[in-house]
Amino acid sequence: MRHIAISDIHGCMTTFKHMVEHVLELKPADRLYLLGDFIDRGPNSKGVLDYVIKLEGAGYKVYCIKGNHEDMMVSAYEEPDKQEIWLYNGGRETLRSFNVSQPQEIPLKYIDMVDDFDYHMEVEDYILVHAGLNFKGQTKDEEGEGFLWRLHNPLGDTKSMLWLRHWYEDIDWNWLGDRRIIHGHTPIEQEEIQTMLDTLPDQQVLDIDNGCFAKFRPGMGKLCAFDMSHNLLYFQDNLDE
Numbered sequence: 001m002r003h004i005a006i007s008d009i010h011g012c013m014t015t016f017k018h019m020v021e022h023v024l025e026l027k028p029a030d031r032l033y034l035l036g037d038f039i040d041r042g043p044n045s046k047g048v049l050d051y052v053i054k055l056e057g058a059g060y061k062v063y064c065i066k067g068n069h070e071d072m073m074v075s076a077y078e079e080p081d082k083q084e085i086w087l088y089n090g091g092r093e094t095l096r097s098f099n100v101s102q103p104q105e106i107p108l109k110y111i112d113m114v115d116d117f118d119y120h121m122e123v124e125d126y127i128l129v130h131a132g133l134n135f136k137g138q139t140k141d142e143e144g145e146g147f148l149w150r151l152h153n154p155l156g157d158t159k160s161m162l163w164l165r166h167w168y169e170d171i172d173w174n175w176l177g178d179r180r181i182i183h184g185h186t187p188i189e190q191e192e193i194q195t196m197l198d199t200l201p202d203q204q205v206l207d208i209d210n211g212c213f214a215k216f217r218p219g220m221g222k223l224c225a226f227d228m229s230h231n232l233l234y235f236q237d238n239l240d241e
Contacts, residue, residue, distance in 0.1 A: 001027075001029045001030060001031065001229070002027075002030045002031070002227050002228075002229045002230065003030075003031045003033065003123055003124065003126075003227070003228040003229050004024060004026075004030060004031065004032050004033065004225055004226065004227050004228065004229075005033045005034075005035055005126075005128060005182050005208060005225065005226045005228060006019065006032070006033070006034055006035065006208070006223065006224070006225045006226075007034070007035035007036060007037065007067075007130070007183070007184025007185070007208050007209050007224070008035070008036070008037040008067070008184040008185065008187070008209040008211070008212060009034070009037065009038050009042070009048050009212065009223065010037055010038075010039070010040055010041040010042045010045075010069070010090070010212055010213040011038075011039055011040060011041055011042025011043055011044050011045040011047075011048055011090075011093055011094065011097065011213065011240075012042040012043075012044070012048070012212050012213060012223065012238055012239075012240040013042070013043075013044040013045075013047035013048045013051060013240065014044070014239045014240045015212060015223045015236055015237075015238050015239045015240050016048055016051065016223060017051055018236060018239055019223050019225055019234070019236040020032070020051075020055070023225070023234050023236050024225060024227075024234060026055075026060060028058075028059050028060055028061070030060070030061065031061045031063065031123070032055070032060065032061065032062045032063070033063045033065070033121060033123065033128050034052070034062065034063070034064050034065065035065045035067070035128055035129070035130050035182070035183065035184045035208070036065050036066055036067020036068070036069070036070065036117070036130030036131075036162075036184060036185070037067035037068070037069045037070070037130065037184065037185070038052070038064075038067070038069075038070065038114070039069050039070060039073060039090070039094045039114070040069040040072075040073075040086075040089060040090025040091060040093060040094050041090035041093055041213040042093065042212070042213045042240055043093060043096075043097065043240055043241065044097050044240065045093065045094040045097045045098075046094070046097040046098050046110070047097065049110055049113060049114070052064065053113075063118070063121060064114075064117040064118070065117055065118050065119065065120065065121060065128060065129065065130055066114065066115075066117035066118065066119055066130065066162065067130040067131075067162060067184070067185065068130065068131065068162040068163050068185070069086075069089065069090060070114040070115070070117060071162050072085065072086040072089060072091065073086060073091065073094065073103065073106075073111070073114060074111055074114060074115045076091060076103040077103045077104060077106060077111050080103075080104075083102075083103055086103070091103070094106075098110075119158045119161045119162070120133075120155060120161055122179075123228065124228070125178060125179050125180060126179065126180050126181070126182055126228055127155075127179055127180070127181045127182070128182050128183075129161050129181065129182075129183050130161060130162055130183060130184055130185050131160065131161055131162055131163055131164045131165065131183060131184070131185035131186070132160065132161070132164035132165070132167045132181070132183055132185070133154040133155070133157070133160065133161065133164070133167065133171075133181060134154055134157040134160035134164055134167065134170075135154050135167065135170040135171055135172045135175070136170050154172070154175065163185075164185075165185070165186050168203075168205060171204075171205070173204075176204060179204070180200060180204045180205065180206065181204065181205045181206070182206050182208060182226060182228070183205075183206075183207055183208070183209075184207065184208055184209035185207075185209060186207055186209060187209045187210065187211030187214060187217070187220055188207050188209065188210070188211075188220075189210070189218070189219030189220060190210055190219055190220070190222060190224075190235060191219060192207075192219075193206070193207065193208060193210060193224060193233065194233060197226075197231070197233055200231075206226065208224045208225070208226050208233075209224070210222045210223065210224040210235065212224075212238055213238070215238045221237065221238045222235040222236055222237055222238065223235070223236045223238070
């Protein structure tokens, strides 16, 4: 049995399917953790969600975490005034994959599906999250001046789990203990991902977003999978048009 994490598929269904079936050769006993941003930017967001449904229906153990793009889609569906920001960030491609022109035309089962995703998971010695964890909070002192203080529980800030960037320097190592954080959201080059894995025992953080949709960026354009059970990285070139 393997515990495997993939993040930021972004509508690249052909690449995702090839990774699962031919690179990972996923077995029913394995556990597959998908760390958000299933949709937007790439050509077939509906296909990605349908493939997840198919895997689950075939008895594979798939665990889904919500990303900021799923959150934007749900907001656009529920609140029309938030539609534009989603469309600007890749929502148009998602609408095309559903062959609709408005978020409200997306079948409700897909909205409910992504809205029901977890914000984080803890697997053995790993914390899995889409973007990151906020180890700081904002408050005011008696003089009215703002200052930052450490949150008692970073797992309580769901917005940061979806959106946070540039948070490594704030990590509370006493709170984290021996656990390691695996996340996506911020695309980095393949070489940097490998370096983060090499230093994972000390740094305790690994970003597995290689910007699968961004084939035009040097060092990016691949879907990355991390086998937590064997400390292995897998990369698949983007196969989507």
